[in-house]
Amino acid sequence: MPDLRFEPCRGCLACVYKGSCAIKNDNLGALLEKILEADGLIIAAPTYLLGPAGIVKLVTDRALSLSPHLEELAGRTRVAATISVAGNRKWNPLGVELLNLFPLAYGYRVIDYLEAYAPGPGEVLLEQTNVARARELGRRVARALSGEIEARPPEEQQCGNCYGRAFRLSGQDRVTCVVCNTTGRLVPDESGLRFVPDPPGPHGHFWTAEHRRHHLNDWIVPSRDRYLARREQIKKQLTRYERKWKR
Known part of the structure; x- marks a missing residue:
């Protein structure tokens, strides 16, 4: 995406009321065409300051342009995976969460993700494990589209709908995932705390x-x-x- 130019959303809602975005002098229209065609998506982004580069959020903010196509997309199987790249894990607390928001906002179900770490620009490619894992991620997207595999199981402290690990406390043991608005409880077990959606499954998912x-x-x-x-x-x-x- 660095070679493309995107304007920030104006909040004018022309996409909703007129069926197309009012901004005509950038590359979102071309990108949206590709997104509407693609049933599988992999998006990767570097982390500069605690989360993915700003261009990812800028394009995510324009996702309301998808409004005229919601019914069409609702009948299709569309899956995505993400690759978050950063210098180290401590500098990337929101990499997965904010990067996964992009495909969710554009109508995909996130089935897997990859966190890759290396200190310098491009060094992540020198670690063959990262390259192999990225290749496997692509295979998993293709296999998920054909129904061969299920989504990656969430870790105990992750949201099962978006793999988020950031929650908003809402009283006693109740929490809400800040990425997809899934509600649930933090339940103690032998390994610490486990997030249990309530109701279970995708029923409370904001992006359904x-x-x-x-x-x-x-x-x-x-x-x-x-x-x-x-x-x-x-x-x-x-x-x-x-x-x-x-x-």
Whole structure:
């Protein structure tokens, strides 16, 4: 993606109301075409500051452009895997979480991931174990698409839907995955704490077709009339703050 140019999302919701993104002078349209065609996806990114490079988040923010295609994609099997590269594990606490958010936002189910570590630029390729694991990751995506294998089992303290290890405490032993909004409990066992989804399975997953449909139709679409009714009031407030800023 460094060879492509992407503008930040404007939050205008043209993709929802008009069926296409209002930004026409960057490469997202070409990338979106590829994403819509591909049932399998592997995305890799370096970590610069605790998580994947900013361009990944920038493109993830534009994922609402997928809105006109939600029903089409809901009937397809689409899987993805991610490769997070960093200098060392301590510098990469959010690499997997934020990188996995990209395919989830674009309608894929994440079935595996790879964390690869090396201190200098490109040095990760000199470790043959990393290269072999990346090759195997590609095979696993292909086999998952054909139904030969299941997704990688989550570790005890990982979310089973997105492999996230970051949770928001919500009272007593209740927690919520910050990447996919799966709720559950932290249950002690002989090895420490284990995340148990409640309800189990993908039912509370933010990125399911059902939830996305609900979010789009029951939340985003109705917000248009509310905004139009208050637009002049919002403009007046913006003008006040813009004047203060210019001073």
